[in-house]
Amino acid sequence: MRFLSIVPFVGAALAACNGHDDLCDRKYSNITFVGSHNSAFVGVIPVHNQYKTVTEQLDLGVRFLQAQTQDKDGEIEMCHTSCVELDEGPLTQYLQEVADWMDDNPDEVVTLLLTNIDGISVTKFDDAFNSTGLKDYVFHPEKKMALDEWPTLQKLLDDGTRLIVFMDYNMDESQVDYIISEFDYFWETPFGETDSDFPTCDVDRPENGDPTELMGLMNHMLNYDVLGIAIPNQVDADETNSDESIQKQVDLCVGQWGRKPNVILLDWINIGDAFGMQLSLNGL
Structure with missing residues (x-):
């Protein structure tokens, strides 16, 4: 199901600023984005997290893409936990798909959150962004910004x-200034939740992260616990991604920290009520 009737961010025919004039004067840090968890891992087996391609995710209305990268023989690959488990190809292929979509959609602001657990040199990421043309679009912060200092x-x-x-670890802004430290700007709720009630909005990362000073990322992905390994729960995706389930955890965050999360990170982004919630949480 594509939810095209309620998509808030689709195509140049709609109003400017991610599909809504009302968003134009809002600071980036004052908007809630539905995010695609492991956006590059598309399929139906347990190591996948999405059903739709990256282009289809963007067409649906996703404007926050999270993706894992790993080192494979000196190259940056889109791998899930390890390249033996799942390898979806080179980073350049993934970035080219994003670049092609952005070329065709000039009124859209998009966010990428990349993992770098293997500590790959940030200059290699820079080469990939440059080779695909995405570097032409990147935001270069002039300094570390407070919440209210983000541009509209x-x-x-x-x-x-x-x-x-953004990058979670092993970035170096002195070498590549547009690949920004995630935890300078975001805190996250715990990952790998197996309780369908999503009973917490505690700060998991970074240590001592302050929700009054950072944007919030709410991990709203349900998993099975199989011998200590979190396996994505596809069966209950419709319930997990329902407005009731998402709103319940958002309300928990508001009650605990006094503000809504800026990102609601989901598996199986095309299932459930994600895009209706994106509208609602932004007051649209």
């Missing part, structure tokens, strides 16, 4: 800096 979506569009790039 309109400013990002006007400046041609409509791709925000």
Whole structure:
């Protein structure tokens, strides 16, 4: 099911600023985005997290893409936990898909969150962004910004800096200034939840992360625990991604920290009520 009737962010025919004029004057840090967890891992077996391709995810309305990278013989590959478990090809292939979509959709602000558990040199990531043309769109922060110092979506569009790039670990902003430290700007709820009630909005990362000073990323992905390994729960995706389930955890966060999360990270993004919630949480 494509939810095209309620998609808030699809195509140049709609209003500017991710499909809504009302978002133009909002700071990036004052918007809630539905995010695609492990956006590169598309399929139906247990190591996959999405049913739709990256292009299809963007067409649906996703504007926050999270993806895992790993080192494979000196190259950056899109691998799930290890390249033996699942290898979806080179980073450049993934970035080219994003670049092609952004070329065709000039009024859209997109965010990438990349993992770098293997500590690959950030200059290699820079080469990949450059080779695909995505570097032409990236946002270069002039300093470490407080919550209220982020630009508006309109400013990002006007400046041609409509791709925000975060990395979880092993970035080096002195070498590549547009690949930004995730935990300078975000805190996250715990990952690998197996309780369908999603009973917590505690800060899991970074240690001592302050929700009054950082944007919040709410991990809302349900898993099975198989011998200590978190396996994505596809069967209950419709319930997990329902407005009731998402809103319940959002309310927990608001009650605990006084503000909504900025990202609701989901598996199987095309299942459930994700895009209706994206509208609702932004007051649209």
